[in-house]
Amino acid sequence: MSNKLSLSGFDSVLVHAEHAKDPNYSHLTPIYASSTFVYDDAEQGMRRFSGEEKGYIYSRWGNPNFTEVERKLAAMESFGINNPDGNPLELEALLHASGMAAITTLLVMNLKAGDKVLTHYSLYGGTEEILRNVLPAFNITPVIVDLRDIKQAQEALERDPSIRMLYLETPANPTIQCVDIELLSKLAKQYNCIVACDNTFATPYLQQPFRYNVDFVVHSTTKFLNGHGTAIGGVLLGKDIEKMRSKAYTLRKTLGGNSNPFDAFLLINGMKTLGLRMERHCSNAQEVAKFLNSHPAVAKVNYNGLPDHPDHAVAMRQMKYPGAMMSFELKKGFQGGVDFMNRLQMCTRTVSLGTCDTLLCHPASMTHFSVPKEAREKYGITDGLIRMSVGIENLEDILADLDQSLA
Ligand SMILES: Cc1ncc(COP(=O)(O)O)c(C=O)c1O
Numbered sequence: 001m002s003n004k005l006s007l008s009g010f011d012s013v014l015v016h017a018e019h020a021k022d023p024n025y026s027h028l029t030p031i032y033a034s035s036t037f038v039y040d041d042a043e044q045g046m047r048r049f050s051g052e053e054k055g056y057i058y059s060r061w062g063n064p065n066f067t068e069v070e071r072k073l074a075a076m077e078s079f080g081i082n083n084p085d086g087n088p089l090e091l092e093a094l095l096h097a098s099g100m101a102a103i104t105t106l107l108v109m110n111l112k113a114g115d116k117v118l119t120h121y122s123l124y125g126g127t128e129e130i131l132r133n134v135l136p137a138f139n140i141t142p143v144i145v146d147l148r149d150i151k152q153a154q155e156a157l158e159r160d161p162s163i164r165m166l167y168l169e170t171p172a173n174p175t176i177q178c179v180d181i182e183l184l185s186k187l188a189k190q191y192n193c194i195v196a197c198d199n200t201f202a203t204p205y206l207q208q209p210f211r212y213n214v215d216f217v218v219h220s221t222t223k224f225l226n227g228h229g230t231a232i233g234g235v236l237l238g239k240d241i242e243k244m245r246s247k248a249y250t251l252r253k254t255l256g257g258n259s260n261p262f263d264a265f266l267l268i269n270g271m272k273t274l275g276l277r278m279e280r281h282c283s284n285a286q287e288v289a290k291f292l293n294s295h296p297a298v299a300k301v302n303y304n305g306l307p308d309h310p311d312h313a314v315a316m317r318q319m320k321y322p323g324a325m326m327s328f329e330l331k332k333g334f335q336g337g338v339d340f341m342n343r344l345q346m347c348t349r350t351v352s353l354g355t356c357d358t359l360l361c362h363p364a365s366m367t368h369f370s371v372p373k374e375a376r377e378k379y380g381i382t383d384g385l386i387r388m389s390v391g392i393e394n395l396e397d398i399l400a401d402l403d404q405s406l407a
Contacts, residue, residue: 010076010079010080010205010275011275011276013072013075013076013079014072014076014271014272014273014274014275015272017071017072017075017076018067018068018071018072018075019068019072020064020068028265028268028269029064029065029068029265029268031065031261031262031265032059032063032064032065032261033261033262034059034063034261035058035059036057036058036059037055037056037057037058059258059260059261060253060256060258061253061258063258063261063264064261065261065262065264065265065268066095066258066259066261066264068264068268069093069095069221069235069259069264069267069268069271070092070093070094070095070235071093072268072271073093073095073204073219073221073225073235073237073271074090074091074092074093074237076204076205076271076274077091077093077199077204077208077209077210077217077237078090078091078208078210079204079208080208081208081210081211089210089239090239090241091210091237091238091239091241092237092238092239092241092244092245092248093235093236093237093244094235094236094237094244094248094249094252095221095233095234095235095258095259095264095267096233096234096235096236096252096257096258096259097232097233097234097257097258097259097260098220098222098232098233098234098257099124099126099198099200099218099219099220099221099222099232099233099234100126100127100130100220100234101234101252101255101257102218102219102220102234102235102236102257103126103127103130103198103218103234103236104130104255104257105236105248105251105252105255105257106196106216106218106236106248107130107131107135107140107165108251108255109243109247109248109251110164110165110194110196110216111135111140111164111165112140113138113139113140114139114140114162115140115162115163115164115165116140116141116142116143116160116162116163116164116165117131117135117140117141117142117143117163117164117165117166117167118142118143118145118147118153118156118157118163118165118166118167118188118193119131119142119143119144119147119166119167119168119169120144120145120146120147120148120168120169120172120177120179121144121145121146121379122169122172122173122174122175122177122379122380123167123169123172123173124169124172124173124198124200124220125173125367127167127169127198131144131167143156143160143163147168147179147184148177148178148179148180148310148311148314150180150183150184150187153166153184153187153188154187157187157188157190157191157193158191161191163191163193164193164194165193165194165195165196166184166185166188166193166194166195166196167196167197167198168181168184168195168196168197168198168209168214169197169198169200169201170197170198170201170202170207170318171201171202171304171311171315171322171323171325172201173200173201173325173353174327174363174367174379174381174387175302175327175379175380176201176302176303176304176311176323176325176326176327177311178304178311178314178315178318178319179311179314180314180317180318181197181207181209181212181214181318182211182212182317182318185209185212185213185214186212186213189213194215194216195213195214195215195216196214196215196216196217196218197209197214197216197217197218198217198218198219198220199217199218199219200218200219200220200223200224200354201223201224201323201325201353202319202323203219203224203225203274203278205274205275205278205320206278206282206319206320206321206323207318207319207320210237210239212318215238215239215240216236216237216238216239217236217237217238218234218235218236218237219234219235219237220233220234221233221234221235221267222234222352222354223352223353223354223355224274224277224278224281224324224353224354225267225270225271225274225354226266226267226270226271226354227270227271227273227274227277227354227355227356228266228270228355228356229352229354229355229357230263230266230270231262231263231266231267232263233259233263233264233267236248277356277392278321278324280392281323281324281390281391281392282305282321282322282323282324283321283395284324284390284391284392284393284395284398285303285305285322285323285324285325285326285390286305286321286322287395287399288326288388288390288395288398288399288402289301289303289305289306289326290306291399291402291403292326292328292402293306295403295406296331297330297331297332297336297406297407298328298329298330298331298406299328299329299330299331299384300328300329301326301327301328302326302327302328302380303322303326304316304319304322304323305321305322305323324354324389324390324391325353325387325388325389325390326387326388326390327380327385327386327387327388328385328386328388329382329384329385329386330384330385330386330406331384332384333382333383333384334364334365334383334384336384337362337364337365337383337384337385337386338362338365340362340386340405340406341360341361341362341365341386341405343404343405343407344360344401344405345401345404345405346358346393346397346398346400346401347359347360347391347398347401347402347405348360349361351366351367352389353387353389354389355389355391356391356392356393357391357393358388358389358390358391358393358398358401359388359389359391360386360387360388360389361386361387362385362386362387363376363381363385363387364376364381364382364383364384364385368381
């Protein structure tokens with residue numbers, strides 16, 4: 001795209017932003033399947049290594065396919081946001097091998113021994129594991145409260161000056177709970193805390209945490225951003241450009257959490273349809289939730305789009321739509337969950353989320369099979385709970401498959 005025309009719409013950004021014209025006039029950026037990059041002469045090599053000349057050196061350090069993804073994601077997360085001085089917000093993004101690799105860079109770059117991370121009790125399992133089981137070996141520990149209650153957050157911050165980071169994930173995996181980004185970010189800033197937000201479930205199409213003065217955003221790009229279930233990936237975005245280019249970049253480079261050209265290529269192309277997909281994902285989800293809510297086999301539906309959901313107001317305040325993730329409880333418990341999963345014909349039995357097809361999983365017999373019942377029930381993961389990522393198929397077909405499986 002010519003750099004002269006500024007794009008006024010988010011979908012145009014998704015399709016065109018930061019695509020560099022290819023020297024061979026290839027329509028799409030080719031897959032730069034090259035581990036290393038060459039120099040015309042030794043002096044050019046010297047200029048590249050000294051930083052005097054910009055250019056790629058080695059694909060663990062950077063690659064043209066990563067660059068296109070990173071710049072596009074920065075354009076998406078900052079779209080329409082201005083700094084307090086009125087200038088457009090600038091972000092730096094770093095593509096990683098997975099969401100967990102991006103989260104690891106985020107935590108390691110900002111925390112040192114003795115520091116604590118304040119977070120919500122409902123979090124993606126991998127994030128919880130790194131906070132509870134990995135970082136404590138380095139004397140970095142979590143403080144876990146119910147962040148939907150601002151008083152609990154304030155008390156924790158007041159009590160413990162070693163809390164250096166507020167880590168949010170909203171909507172949260174797997175409970176779909178939402179926390180108030182604006183309120184919590186404002187509070188954390190009063191205590192000089194860094195604020196980070198996992199925006200995987202919402203994507204920047206539905207929610208832009210940088211609007212609320214957070215410092216970092218992470219994504220598992222594996223999900224809605226890629227959209228087709230073709231690659232694992234993650235991204236870390238930050239507004240402290242200098243820190244991102246020094247500390248974050250060095251960590252990705254030295255920990256080796258880089259992506260690869262093929263996965264980056266898939267992501268570039270997947271992201272082009274994010275807007276169209278999210279519209280359909282979300283409109284289908286709203287109807288599916290209504291259908292489940294009135295189905296006699298279903299005891300309860302957890303979907304932020306339903307007005308009686310406890311986080312409905314927060315979700316609607318900070319999200320364009322409440323998203324495409326939900327869970328529901330079957331009256332027939334564990335065996336009801338197993339039977340339901342076995343009857344599915346069109347919808348897909350699997351973990352993960354955010355692909356074009358509707359994905360369902362039964363945590364009690366799958367992801368949380370080895371977690372003791374009392375432990376998982378504390379997190380709302382009951383015997384009959386089903387988690388669903390609503391796809392973009394025709395609504396009638398999703399409803400028909402659910403209906404015959406609930407019978
Ligand atoms: C909210 C959230 N954050 C992070 C991750 C980790 O991402 P990845 O599997 O790409 O490492 C996941 C994975 O499911 C997730 O749901």
